[in-house]
Amino acid sequence: xxxxxxxxxxxxxxxxxxxxxxxxxxxxxxxxxxxxxxxxxxxxxxxxxxxxxxxxxxxxxxxxxxxxxxxxxxxxxxxxxxxxxxxxxxxxxxxxxxxxxxxxxxxxxxxxxxxxxxxxxxxxxxxxxxxxxxxxxxxxxxxxxxxxxxxxxxxxxxxxxxxxxxxxxxxxxxxxxxxxxxxxxxxxxxxxxxxxxxxxxxxxxxxxxxxxxxxxxxxxxxxxxxxxxxxxxxxxxxxxxxxxxxxxxxxxxxxxxxxxxxxxxxxxxxxxxxxxxxxxxxxxxxxxxxxxxxxxxxxxxxxxxxxxxxxxxxxxxxxxxxxxxxxxxxxxxxxxxxxxxxxxxxxxxxxxxxxxxxxxxxxxxxxxxxxxxxxxxxxxxxxxxxxxxxxxxxxxxxxxxxxxxxxxxxxxxxxxxxxxxxxxxxxxxxxxxxxxxxxxxxxxxxxxxxxxxxxxxxxxxxxxxxxxxxxxxxxxxxxxxxxxxxxxxxxxxxxxxxxxxxxxxxxxxxxxxxxxxxxxxxxxxx
Numbered sequence: 001x002x003x004x005x006x007x008x009x010x011x012x013x014x015x016x017x018x019x020x021x022x023x024x025x026x027x028x029x030x031x032x033x034x035x036x037x038x039x040x041x042x043x044x045x046x047x048x049x050x051x052x053x054x055x056x057x058x059x060x061x062x063x064x065x066x067x068x069x070x071x072x073x074x075x076x077x078x079x080x081x082x083x084x085x086x087x088x089x090x091x092x093x094x095x096x097x098x099x100x101x102x103x104x105x106x107x108x109x110x111x112x113x114x115x116x117x118x119x120x121x122x123x124x125x126x127x128x129x130x131x132x133x134x135x136x137x138x139x140x141x142x143x144x145x146x147x148x149x150x151x152x153x154x155x156x157x158x159x160x161x162x163x164x165x166x167x168x169x170x171x172x173x174x175x176x177x178x179x180x181x182x183x184x185x186x187x188x189x190x191x192x193x194x195x196x197x198x199x200x201x202x203x204x205x206x207x208x209x210x211x212x213x214x215x216x217x218x219x220x221x222x223x224x225x226x227x228x229x230x231x232x233x234x235x236x237x238x239x240x241x242x243x244x245x246x247x248x249x250x251x252x253x254x255x256x257x258x259x260x261x262x263x264x265x266x267x268x269x270x271x272x273x274x275x276x277x278x279x280x281x282x283x284x285x286x287x288x289x290x291x292x293x294x295x296x297x298x299x300x301x302x303x304x305x306x307x308x309x310x311x312x313x314x315x316x317x318x319x320x321x322x323x324x325x326x327x328x329x330x331x332x333x334x335x336x337x338x339x340x341x342x343x344x345x346x347x348x349x350x351x352x353x354x355x356x357x358x359x360x361x362x363x364x365x366x367x368x369x370x371x372x373x374x375x376x377x378x379x380x381x382x383x384x385x386x387x388x389x390x391x392x393x394x395x396x397x398x399x400x401x402x403x404x405x406x407x408x409x410x411x412x413x414x415x416x417x418x419x420x421x422x423x424x425x426x427x428x429x430x431x432x433x434x435x436x437x438x439x440x441x442x443x444x445x446x447x448x449x450x451x452x453x454x455x456x457x458x459x460x461x462x463x464x465x466x467x468x469x470x471x472x473x474x475x476x477x478x479x480x481x482x483x484x485x486x487x488x489x490x491x492x493x494x495x496x497x498x499x500x501x502x503x504x505x506x507x508x509x510x511x512x513x514x515x516x517x518x519x520x521x522x523x524x525x526x
Contacts, residue, residue, distance in 0.1 A: 040503065040525045040526065041222075042220060042221045042223070042524060042525055043221070043222060043223040043224075043525075044221055044223070044224050044225070044246060044504065044520070044523060045224075045225045045227060045245050045246075046224060046227065046244060046245065046246050046517075046520075047227055047229045047235040047239060047247035048226040048227060048228050049229070049230060049235065049250065049251070050228065050230060051202060051203050051228045052064065052200065052206060054185060055186060055187075055188070055189040055197055055200060056128065056173065056185065056186045056189070057070070057071045057168050057169060057171035057173070057191070058128075058168050062168070062169070063168070063189075064168060064514070065513075065515075065516055065517050066206065066208075066226065067171050068168070068171065068193060068515075068517075069193055069194060069195045069208055069224070069517055069518070069521065070189050070193045070195055070196065071172060071173070071189075071191030071192065071193045072086050072087050072171060072191065072192045072193050073086045073087065073165055073167070073168075073170055074087050074091075074102055074104075074121065074150075074165045074166075074170070074172065075091070075162050075163070075165045075166040076166050077166045077430050077431055077512060079270070079508060079509075079510040079512075079515055079519060080511060081273060081324055081511040081512060082431070083162060083430075085105075086105075087104060087105050087116065087192065088102040088103060088104055088150075088165075089104070090102075090103045091162055093159070093466070096157055097154075097157025097464070097466040098153065098154045098155075098156070098157050098158075099151055099152070099153055099154070100151070100152040100154070100161045100162070101149065101150070101151050101152075102121075102149070102150045102151075102152070102165075103148065103149060104116070104118060104121070104148040105148075105215065106148055108215045109192070109213055110176070110191065110192050111174075111189075111190050111191060111192070111211060112176060114174060114176050116172070116174075116192055117147040117148060118144035118146065118147055118148060118149060118150045119144060119147075120172055120173070120174055121144070121150045121172060122175075123173065123174075124170070124171075124173045125139065125170070128173055128186070129169065129170070130169065131169075133164070133167075133427075133429070133435060134158070134434070134435045135154065135158035135159075135160045135161040135164050136161075136164055136170070138155045138156045138158055139152060139153075139154060140153045140154060140155045141153045156464050157464050157465075157466055158463070158464070158466075159432075159466045159468075159471060160432055160435070163432050164429070164430070166431075167429050171191065172191070172192065173186060173190065174190040174191070176190065177190045192214075192215065193211065193214070194210070194214045194216070194218070194219045194521045195208035195209060195211055195219065195224065195521075196208065196209050196210075196211050203228055204228055205225055205226060205228060206224075206226040206228075207223070207224065207225050207226070208223070208226070209222065209223050209224075210222050210223065216521075219520075219521050219522065219523075220522070220523070221524060221525070227243075227244055232251055232252050232255070232377065233255075235247050235252075236252065236255050236258070236259070239259075239265065239499060240262060240264075240265070242264075245503075245525075246498065246499070246501065246504055247498075247499055247500075248497070248498050248499075248516045248517070249496075249498065249499055250516075251377050251379075251380075252497075253310060253313045253378065253380035253383075253494070254379040254380065254383070256313050256497060264501060265499055265500065265501060265502065266499070266500055266501075266502050267497060267498070268498050268507065268508050268509045269313075269496065269497040269498075269509050270495065270496050270508070270510060270511055271315065271322065271324060271495055271511070272322060272324065272494055272496040272511060272512070272513055273322050273325065273511050273512050273513070274322060274425055274428070274493065274494060274513060275317055275320070275321060275322055275424070275425045275490055275491070275492070275493050276380075276381075276384070276422065276423070276424050276425075276491045276493075276494060277317075277422070277423065277425055277489060277490050277491060278372070278388065278420050278421065278488060278489040279413075279423065279449050279487065279488045280293055280296065280419075280420055280449075280486075280488060280489075281416065281418055281419050281420070281421075282449065282487050286350075286363075286370070290486065291346045291347070291349055291350040292352070293487065294336065295342075295343040295344075295346035295350070295395070296343070296392070296397075297335065297343075297489055298336050298339040298340065298342045298343035298346070299338075299340055299343035299391055299392055299395045299397070300338070300387075300388055300391050300392070300489055301338040301387075301391055302316050302335060302338070302489070302491055302492070303316045303337075303338065305384065305388075305491075306491065306492045309383045309384065309387060310380060310383070310384070310492065313380070313494065313495050313497065314492040314494045314495060315492060315493050315495075316491075317491055317492055317493060318334060318335065319333065319334070319335075319490070320333065320479050320482060320483065320490060321436075322493040323493065324493075324511045325431075328432070328433055328472070328475050329479070330475065330476040330479045330480060332476075332480070333476070333479045333480050333483045334483075335483070335489075335490050336486070340391075340394060340395055343395045344395050344396070347361060347368075347396065350363075351363045351364075352368055352396070359396060360396055360397075360398050361396035368396060368398060369397075369398040369399075370397065370398070370399055370400070370419040370420055371399070371400045371401075371402050371419045371420065372385055372388060372399050372401055372402065372419070372420040372421075372422060373402045373404055373412050373419075373420070373421045373422070374401070374404070374409070374421070374422035374423070375404070375409050375422075375423065376404055376405060377405070377406065381403075381422055382403065384422065384491060384492075385401050385403075385422060386401070389401055399420070409421075414446070414447065416447075416448070422491070424494075425440075426439070426447075427439035427440065427446075429514075430512075434462055434463070434471075434475075437455075437459045437462070437478050438463065441459065441478070441482055442455065442456055442459045442460075449487050449488065450482070450485060452481075452485070454481055455478065455481050458474055458477050458481065459478060461474055462474040462475065462478065496509045496510055496512075496513050496516065497509055498519075503525050504523060504524075504525055505523065505526050506519070506524060507519050507520065507523045
């Protein structure tokens with residue numbers, strides 16, 4: 001009997017101990033389990049290649065690629081380069097192409113809580129539109145029949161207005177935005193976008209915080225810190241060391257294989273809308289001669305050079321424009337291809353011969369020596385420039401390489417002070433490349449790489465044509481005239497590439513390099 005009592009007591013002690021230890025174990029495990037269920041801090045640090053110039057939307061001097069994280073446009077170009085509604089739900093063009101009517105989205109509020117309406121659109125375009133481009137050069141006036149309808153009245157018909165209104169410098173600013181009395185500049189960023197500007201420390205960082213009232217639904221990320229890191233190698237090292245979570249790989253072509261080998265980093269890429277070209281100074285010798293320009297095209301082995309030197313980060317150019325422009329590319333207009341013998345023949349016909357046997361062509365006692373200028377920040381340009389130098393040397397042309405900073409490159413292009421200039425095509429702002437022609441190939445264009453009477457007529461006609469079939473015919477004719485006159489060598493179409501730490505989700509590369517950061521609206525951290 002006594003034995004049974006002892007056994008019962010032991011059982012109680014053991015069971016009680018198990019219960020107590022279970023409770024203690026449960027209490028001890030609970031914090032760990034809870035910790036494992038905690039949502040990571042939704043804050044992203046991004047390596048940014050240059051400081052912003054101001055908090056207003058628009059050009060490189062403004063928020064530039066960050067514009068559509070803070071502001072919205074009436075229309076949008078998505079990451080696949082398709083046009084869609086933005087702050088305007090719908091729009092229509094009059095039969096003569098001179099009046100565009102936009103029907104605005106209701107219920108949208110700016111960051112300061114004020115309602116978005118037609119007066120904000122009028123304020124934006126009448127007060128802050130700088131250096132109008134494309135169809136906006138024809139803007140005569142803006143009418144607001146009511147709070148949610150806006151009429152753009154143009155002096156000339158234009159098919160491009162809806163596309164032009166998707167650009168950064170046409171993003172809508174609140175009419176309540178504080179403005180500096182002396183400079184006229186916006187001193188507070190009040191947009192309708194998914195994020196608000198919390199802080200901007202010049203040369204250091206731009207901080208954005210979530211707009212909880214965003215009309216498309218609030219983003220998952222609470223905060224962005226854009227660290228200004230101009231040096232490409234420093235940006236890469238910052239990603240590799242975990243100091244930043246993400247960077248866009250513009251100008252980082254040679255770093256991609258290295259990043260692909262890093263198990264902590266993931267890469268996304270999409271073929272971009274840009275083409276890297278070498279423009280020739282067509283207004284002076286030697287490139288004022290069409291035979292010489294064609295010879296240069298034949299002498300350069302674009303296909304082999306791009307594939308062997310740039311690998312999977314670019315594709316050789318097969319048209320004037322990237323495949324991103326789809327049906328706009330004339331399928332019958334192709335680059336010249338590689339034919340060094342034909343290049344030598346054309347150079348000889350143009351009067352360039354190696355009379356002293358030193359390997360360099362001469363004409364009228366002047367050697368064929370030219371300078372190739374390119375952006376020093378991009379290793380891809382350096383690699384291709386060296387290939388071009390070597391290939392032109394084989395046909396008797398001496399090329400001096402001149403890497404320069406971006407400011408000097410821009411000055412060379414806008415002033416026309418160059419022999420050969422390697423650059424990404426500018427002035428292709430959206431889904432229709434029409435503005436590109438006027439900038440580069442019209443006698444009144446801002447850059448005037450090459451022009452003739454036929455091109456002027458075709459470009460002028462395209463600018464005011466609203467019939468889609470006729471517009472495509474004009475596109476094709478302009479492209480043929482450009483290629484026939486060989487004012488440039490079309491080299492390659494680069495991929496736009498984003499590299500991120502693996503916990504960063506739903507970040508995608510975009511077709512438009514100026515759209516790079518738009519995908520951050522949907523990003524989150526796992």
